[in-house]
Amino acid sequence: MDTSFKASPLSIPEYVLSPGGRPMPILGLGTAASPPVGSQVTKAAILQAIELGYRHFDTACLYGSEQPLGEAIAEAVSVGLIKSRDDLFITSKLWCSDAHGGLVLPALRRSLKNLKLEYLDLYLIHWPVSSKPGYEFPIKQEDFVATDFNAVWKAMEDCQRLGLTKSIGVSNFSCKKLADILAFAEIPPAVNQVELNPLWQQKKLREFCKANGILVTAYAPLGAQGTIWGSNRVLECEILKQIAKEKGKTVAQICLRWGVEQGISILVKSFNKERMKSNLEIFNWSLSPEEARKIDDIPQTRLCRGENYISKYGPFKTIEELWDGEI
Template sequence: MDSNVETNCSSVPQHVLSSSGQKMPVFGLGTAVDPPVAPEVTKQAVVQAIKLGYRHFDTASVYGTEQPVGEAIIEAISLGLIKSRDELFITSKLWCNDAHGQLVVPALHKSLQNLKLEYLDLYLIHWPVSLKPGSFKFLVINTEDVVPMDFGSVWLAMEECQRLGLTKSIGVSNFSCKKLAHILSFANIPPAVNQVELNPMWNQKKLREFCNANGIFITAYSLLGAPGTAWGSNRVMDSDVLKEIAEAKGKTIAQICGRWAYEVGVSMVVKSFNGKRMKQNLDIFRWSLSEDEVKKMNGISQSRHHRGDYFISKQGPYKTLEEFWDGEI
């Protein structure tokens, strides 16, 4: 951590979520850490991010980072960095072993207990699949534990979470157009957000068009391809096209990807606990990409990287990746 990084008081633009009218910061800090780090490292990274001007923090029950995020919020208030929790936008997610109608509300209560918060700003279904209750061990998924999700009962329980005031908005993550359409066919409260893998090498054009037409906001994760994780790669950071544009602009590849995401109209959560890079990553709002640069980026070969292979088996609800992603792969 860089303790001497200057505070950046510039405000991050916000987007209004269609289904709730709530304002969501365009830029956020992700806390999915693979391999895991000590809770104190996560806590101090969040405190430092608040100093720099970050106001959106993304966590999940499966990340094991809810507790340090909550502790960081308490410390930030005690240090006077923010006046109250209401200045922040906090997202967490329902993990697959709790993706059963009767377990959703208790799972959110547990997340709130970990975070020491009274409410979330956004609660997401992490993946469109369930695991047998109580079957999950951290970072280990056994294919025999994968079961079909009862979308109706799970989404009804998500709506109950919002009605109870436990979360201001609800949404999904890693959902295809077809699965979103299914939710929309019966939802009383439509998903506010779909958080998905999105970067210049997987630009999700079809999904973006579908979500835009249906009032669902997209949040991008893996904007840099998640290098250093078990499932990620360096393919974004190694892209010759992105290197060329970054060099010409005098920017980092991370800044180029962030600006691109902003210009295509999505929000983003980026994971870096390095103070210098956290500050750099915020610098995407006072400049723009040229038409020619965007054209070059749109010409990059496309492929999904985070495919969810661990949910696929001959005995399970999804036999192939094509079936899991409804052809969007």
């Protein structure tokens, strides 16, 4: 993977995903609203983001935001905010109930139909678990089943070979689970999207991914405050607040700039215009070595523990098993 920066027309650096991937702006907008909001609210926020300069959007079957994202893309083209769909980088994800070899391609086709697109730029396995076919969240404990990772990944590779997605990857995968995929993959994962912020820096995982040419994408870079599972502990961290005050920046900007300097891509989630604008203002300054060291020394704790993906019936009965001890 070529991880060199490439200037976009809007000065948002990009990573080029390989093999055969498109340039991915390193800062993108997540569309998972928790608690949920109406589709018109989502659509309006996405249009506002496009107008501000966002070109990377992340959705998933689970989020219920594929359709409003597709509508926003169509409107953005029609009113001239962008020249074509090709100006955007779009990611979606395979839900657990479709994480079966024979269901992957139909699931991607449904996502494309929802989005009214001919292809995705990136398609991810949302979680390293499978459930009985039939969409449901939260998944009932008795409905989890063992994942045939070989069959699922081969189907993901077929999706890329068919041109329905330019790149494929995973989300919420540990080093061990990534290694298992790499052992038989003909097309290796281009991306692993995981919780990552100054209070959960994922150093071991980042090192593993870098060594294997996998780009790490951070969700919850600000701690997912306001969601049913998130916390304000990142934005209220005293070390980050001190650095922000001394630098004349917001805590959010410090977190996002730190992520940029770690060589990862980042997904922010705000439908507030001023915060969306502020989150873009992270590319013309840097953290000092001392500031970076202070962040590096912050005590670490995982926030998204994945309780919804373990079951007393297996295949993962504990948090430790789900993350292979990376907690």
